[in-house]
Structures are given as structure tokens and as C-alpha cells.
Amino acid sequence: MINGSNIVIIGSSRGLGRETAKILCRQGHSLFCFSRDESSLETLKTECGRIFPGNPISVHAIDVMEVAGGSVNLLPLVQERFQKIDALLYNAGLLINKEFTGFKPAWINDIFQVNVIAAAAVIQQLLPLMGGKSPSHIVNTGSMGGVQGSVKFPGLSIYSASKAALATLSECLAMELSHLNIRVNCLALGSAQTEMLEEAFPGYQAPLSATDMAEYISHFVVHGHKHFNGKILPVAVSTP
Numbered sequence: 001m002i003n004g005s006n007i008v009i010i011g012s013s014r015g016l017g018r019e020t021a022k023i024l025c026r027q028g029h030s031l032f033c034f035s036r037d038e039s040s041l042e043t044l045k046t047e048c049g050r051i052f053p054g055n056p057i058s059v060h061a062i063d064v065m066e067v068a069g070g071s072v073n074l075l076p077l078v079q080e081r082f083q084k085i086d087a088l089l090y091n092a093g094l095l096i097n098k099e100f101t102g103f104k105p106a107w108i109n110d111i112f113q114v115n116v117i118a119a120a121a122v123i124q125q126l127l128p129l130m131g132g133k134s135p136s137h138i139v140n141t142g143s144m145g146g147v148q149g150s151v152k153f154p155g156l157s158i159y160s161a162s163k164a165a166l167a168t169l170s171e172c173l174a175m176e177l178s179h180l181n182i183r184v185n186c187l188a189l190g191s192a193q194t195e196m197l198e199e200a201f202p203g204y205q206a207p208l209s210a211t212d213m214a215e216y217i218s219h220f221v222v223h224g225h226k227h228f229n230g231k232i233l234p235v236a237v238s239t240p
């Protein structure tokens, strides 16, 4: 992949996805960004238009739960803009910080829907636009909590389990999709200062800003497939 790659970002209205989108736009890549919050997506589009006037980004409001359930198909939307996807960043995530004893079954379902099932569904839907002569790179946004043997924290059992599932899905898909020239990796992130972190851990100060983390993510999305396939890569100086 070189400058001018076609990149799809799922979960880009705020936090790491939003910062990553801005960096990739500044670098001249073509973006299609999805999230639920339409007005934040429109603001992102306007900001990116200012950063790089000749490089308009496409945005579309979707709930990945509807992709997971099969009522929304991203393929026709993305196909209108891209003949080929060079990279797909699955960044949407749901974190509910509650001790396991009080965890409602509906929350367990929601977390797995957004963090795992929708990731698989999005990848399945967009497969026809990936791979071929040049490789495509799928990057799933995992968490240090989902890495076997990492420090664990009360309140994050379901979230961490979902991220472990996403990591294993990434390893398996790397093997199963390699004949299509599709590479799949999972970034197991440590903490970065975002709305999600602030909501889950009020008052906690992460060692990295969202922009710092997004700089790493954006570089990895474009270049990581040259060095890695089927890897779960810890990206952390600490975990909360």
C-alpha cells in the first residue's frame, strides 16, 4: 500500500477512530468512515475537508449491531466509492465497567455483538472488495485486557473476554484468508485518553493521548501487513 490507499474505518465518530481518520486523511488516503453518530461524522468530514481539501472523506451512520444482525449490508455502500479496500480498521468498541456479579445478561450480549460478532460480520460483508493482486490489511482493535496472561481488572471481565475473542478471530482469519492475499492483525491497545476511557475510569489519566495512539494505529493500518500477519500486538506502556 502507498499513499492513496482506500481505507474503511468502523467506529470513527470519536476517540481513537476519529483521530486515526484525521491522520490518514492528512496523509492523502481515501476514507470511508462508519459510526452511529451522524452529526459527529459530518463534523469529521468537515474537519477532514479543511485538513486536505482535495481529499473528501465519505461517512455513513450505521449501528454495527444491525450489521451483526444481518439487516444492514455495508458492501453496496462501500462499493459505490471503492473498487478495492486496501485496509479495514475495525475500531468500534463497547466497554461497560461493572463487577461480574452485577452484570446484566443484556450487557454481555451487547458487548459481544459490538466487539466480536459485528467485526466478523463486517469482514464477511467486505471480503469481496479485499485481497487479489495486492494485499489488503484487516486491523482489529483489541485490548491488553484480552491478552492471555496480562494484568486483569475487576469490572472488565466481559469486555476483556470479548477482546480475547476478537484477538483469536484475527489469528484464525489470518490463516483462513491468506489464500485471498488478505492479512489480518489485532492491536492489543493499552490505555489512551478517550471518551471511552473517561467514562469507564473517571479521573484516570492515561499515559497516551488519543492522538499519540492514533499515530501508531494509522501507521500500522497502512504498513503493518508488510511485517505481520495473524499477530496480536501489544501496544502499551501501561494498562489501567
Ligand SMILES: NC(=O)c1ccc[n+]([C@@H]2O[C@H](COP(=O)([O-])OP(=O)(O)OC[C@H]3O[C@@H](n4cnc5c(N)ncnc54)[C@H](OP(=O)(O)O)[C@@H]3O)[C@@H](O)[C@H]2O)c1
Pocket (backbone or CB within 6 Å): 010, 011, 012, 013, 014, 015, 016, 017, 018, 034, 035, 036, 037, 038, 040, 062, 063, 064, 065, 091, 092, 093, 094, 095, 114, 141, 142, 143, 144, 188, 189, 190, 191, 192, 193, 194, 195, 196, 197, 206
Ligand atoms: N481508549 C483506550 O484506552 C482503549 C484501550 C484498549 C482498547 N481500546 C479499544 O479501541 C477502540 C476505540 O476506543 P476509544 O477509546 O476511541 O472508544 P470510544 O471513544 O468509545 O469510540 C468508540 C467508537 O466506536 C463507535 N461505536 C461504538 N458502538 C458502535 C456501534 N454499535 N455501531 C457503530 N459504531 C459504534 C463509536 O461511535 P458512535 O458512538 O458514534 O457509534 C466511536 O466512534 C475500541 O474498540 C476500544 O475497545 C481503547
